[in-house]
Amino acid sequence: MSEPAPGGPADRFLLRAAAGLAALGAAAVAAIFVLVLAAVIVRYLFAAPFRFTEELGGLLLSATVFLTLPFTIAAHRNIRVTILSDRLGPPARRLVWVAGQGVLIAFAAIFAWEAWKITEFTLLLNLKTDVSRVPLAPFMIALTVSVALAGLIGAWQALRPPPGQDTE
Amino acid sequence: MIWASLFTLLGATVFTGAVLGAALGLTGFAILYFYADGATQLGVQAVWNVLNEFTLTAIPLFILLGEILVASGLATRVYKALSPAFARVRGGLLHTNIAVCGLFGAVSGSSLSVAAAVGSVAYPELTRRGYDKRAVLGSLAGGGTLGLLIPPSLSLLIFGALTETSIGQLFLAGVFPGLMMAALFMAYIWWSAYRRPERIPPSTDRLPLGQTLRALFSIWPIVVLIAAVLGSLFAGLATPTESAAVGVAAAIVLGFAMGDLTIAGLARAFHATAVTFTVIGVVFMGAVVLAQSISILQLPQKLLEEITALGISAYVMLLVVVLVYLVLGLFFDGLSMMIMTLPIVFPLLTGLGFEAVWVGVMVTLMIEVGMLTPPVGMNLFVLVGITRQEASLSDAAEGALPYWILLLVGLSLITLFPVLTTGLPRLAGL
Numbered sequence: 001m002s003e004p005a006p007g008g009p010a011d012r013f014l015l016r017a018a019a020g021l022a023a024l025g026a027a028a029v030a031a032i033f034v035l036v037l038a039a040v041i042v043r044y045l046f047a048a049p050f051r052f053t054e055e056l057g058g059l060l061l062s063a064t065v066f067l068t069l070p071f072t073i074a075a076h077r078n079i080r081v082t083i084l085s086d087r088l089g090p091p092a093r094r095l096v097w098v099a100g101q102g103v104l105i106a107f108a109a110i111f112a113w114e115a116w117k118i119t120e121f122t123l124l125l126n127l128k129t130d131v132s133r134v135p136l137a138p139f140m141i142a143l144t145v146s147v148a149l150a151g152l153i154g155a156w157q158a159l160r161p162p163p164g165q166d167t168e
Numbered sequence: 169m170i171w172a173s174l175f176t177l178l179g180a181t182v183f184t185g186a187v188l189g190a191a192l193g194l195t196g197f198a199i200l201y202f203y204a205d206g207a208t209q210l211g212v213q214a215v216w217n218v219l220n221e222f223t224l225t226a227i228p229l230f231i232l233l234g235e236i237l238v239a240s241g242l243a244t245r246v247y248k249a250l251s252p253a254f255a256r257v258r259g260g261l262l263h264t265n266i267a268v269c270g271l272f273g274a275v276s277g278s279s280l281s282v283a284a285a286v287g288s289v290a291y292p293e294l295t296r297r298g299y300d301k302r303a304v305l306g307s308l309a310g311g312g313t314l315g316l317l318i319p320p321s322l323s324l325l326i327f328g329a330l331t332e333t334s335i336g337q338l339f340l341a342g343v344f345p346g347l348m349m350a351a352l353f354m355a356y357i358w359w360s361a362y363r364r365p366e367r368i369p370p371s372t373d374r375l376p377l378g379q380t381l382r383a384l385f386s387i388w389p390i391v392v393l394i395a396a397v398l399g400s401l402f403a404g405l406a407t408p409t410e411s412a413a414v415g416v417a418a419a420i421v422l423g424f425a426m427g428d429l430t431i432a433g434l435a436r437a438f439h440a441t442a443v444t445f446t447v448i449g450v451v452f453m454g455a456v457v458l459a460q461s462i463s464i465l466q467l468p469q470k471l472l473e474e475i476t477a478l479g480i481s482a483y484v485m486l487l488v489v490v491l492v493y494l495v496l497g498l499f500f501d502g503l504s505m506m507i508m509t510l511p512i513v514f515p516l517l518t519g520l521g522f523e524a525v526w527v528g529v530m531v532t533l534m535i536e537v538g539m540l541t542p543p544v545g546m547n548l549f550v551l552v553g554i555t556r557q558e559a560s561l562s563d564a565a566e567g568a569l570p571y572w573i574l575l576l577v578g579l580s581l582i583t584l585f586p587v588l589t590t591g592l593p594r595l596a597g598l
Binding site: 022023025026027028029030032033036037039040053054055057058059060061062064065067068069071072073075077078079080081082083084085096097099100101102103104106107108110111114115117118140143154162 | 181182183184185186187188189190191193194197208209211212213215216219220221222224225228229232406409410412413414416417435438439441442443445446447449450451452453454498499500501504
């Protein structure tokens with residue numbers, strides 16, 4: 001579960017970009033904690049609950065996932081079923097690794113493309129949340145960019161040996 | 169035809185070793201594209217809607233609570249306080265492992281956090297005293313599963329959010345089965361120590377009763393945390409999300425005041441939470457796209473109609489579901505297994521007459537079984553990591569085997585006596 005050792009400039013750039021976004025993801029977790037705790041406090045002490053807790057909490061939740069996604073891909077933290085590939089010899093394992101990364105790239109490409117269409121629509125109508133009027137566009141952009149970056153990192157990793165075969 | 173496409177695509181994508189969420193999601197996109205007039209955008213919209221669900225914010229907060237408990241070192245204090253209480257019982261400190269795991273399970277919703285927090289304290293201490301390492305690892309792996317069953321529970325939270333079942337009811341439903349499993353684990357430890365006394369060294373720290381009780385008093389920080397989390401929730405003062413936030417605040421205060429928590433440690437806990445939640449979130453993304461495709465094509469309803477037409481009884485179907493989970497547990501980690509199977513299993517079992525909260529506890533027990541099933545049993549991995557490779561995965565699996573069997577015994581008991589799960593929610597009138 002260790003982070004991959006940075007190789008060339010492209011590796012370092014991708015890992016740093018992903019780590020920077022993950023730091024924002026961690027900040028989003030901290031923001032969820034502060035928001036929910038503050039909501040409890042004002043509800044009990046001042047009998048005046050925030051109107052925006054649920055909507056903002058939900059948006060911060062999705063921001064956490066999408067901002068941290070590229071890092072989990074770059075650092076090989078995601079869950080994979082490797083029971084089959086672990087038993088293959090190096091050439092076959094490399095082939096299966098590329099196929100697996102192909103699955104990730106295809107999923108990210110379709111997801112980012114469909115998300116971009118929703119983002120365009122959100123920007124066009126300047127959509128906001130129902131109650132607290134928080135603009136949705138920044139969150140949709142974060143979603144689209146993060147998934148696209150995750151796909152890009154997946155493509156870059158496909159050119160490298162699978163984890164555990166780095167010394168090949 | 170659709171079932172053949174579904175399983176072929178799923179097998180072909182998952183077994184390439186692709187990121188699991190991507191494999192599930194790509195299968196869902198393919199089904200939406202080819203069988204639902206190219207409606208792939210529905211999958212993305214469903215993901216957006218689910219990941220904006222406020223109820224789910226309880227998940228990162230409970231993960232954060234577990235991370236802070238690990239970072240603050242409170243486990244050491246609680247472990248030392250409880251050790252003398254079990255020194256007189258046959259099985260000694262192996263009972264302490266179960267008891268401390270149960271206590272930590274009542275503040276943390278994660279099996280891995282509990283196994284990691286208690287294991288990092290207990291393994292070096294018990295092996296130093298001459299306990300058999302397989303027995304220690306088994307009790308920690310088994311005890312760790314209590315983190316998922318005793319409320320608050322990540323799996324029950326996710327189950328509630330995905331199936332729109334009351335999380336308060338689910339948490340209450342987990343109380344008796346959690347205590348029952350802890351009692352079964354302790355009974356096994358007692359019996360095992362009776363049969364093979366050479367695996368457990370004689371106790372050297374028997375204290376007089378007064379001192380033992382005084383030592384017990386020092387577990388109060390964990391009692392405060394339990395009161396903050398479960399007390400606020402069950403007293404109706406807070407929602408699950410709010411009780412998690414209150415618990416995090418209490419853990420931070422206690423961690424700084426009485427534990428080893430530092431600002432850097434807290435920052436690491438936030439980062440680790442974001443990463444852990446995203447790992448779950450990626451499986452969520454893929455499973456939600458897949459669930460959307462399955463739901464649009466009304467596959468669970470069709471399956472239910474076919475089963476009803478065949479006249480298969482509810483209990484035979486339950487047995488089939490359990491067997492499927494046992495097989496899936498060989499390949500998938502527990503939470504992924506639940507997220508990807510719920511779109512079919514939940515409507516199927518509730519359609520056959522099983523109560524929603526009972527299904528939640530049953531699925532959680534199966535996740536726990538998966539946590540102890542090699543080669544991907546996550547509790548086993550965490551514990552082997554804690555031993556710094558002193559023990560192998562097969563040592564941990566061998567030690568955990570009796571607990572794996574006991575979890576299935578527990579499942580049989582809640583099937584024979586459903587009141588064990590449904591009784592408390594009914595009593596509370598939720």
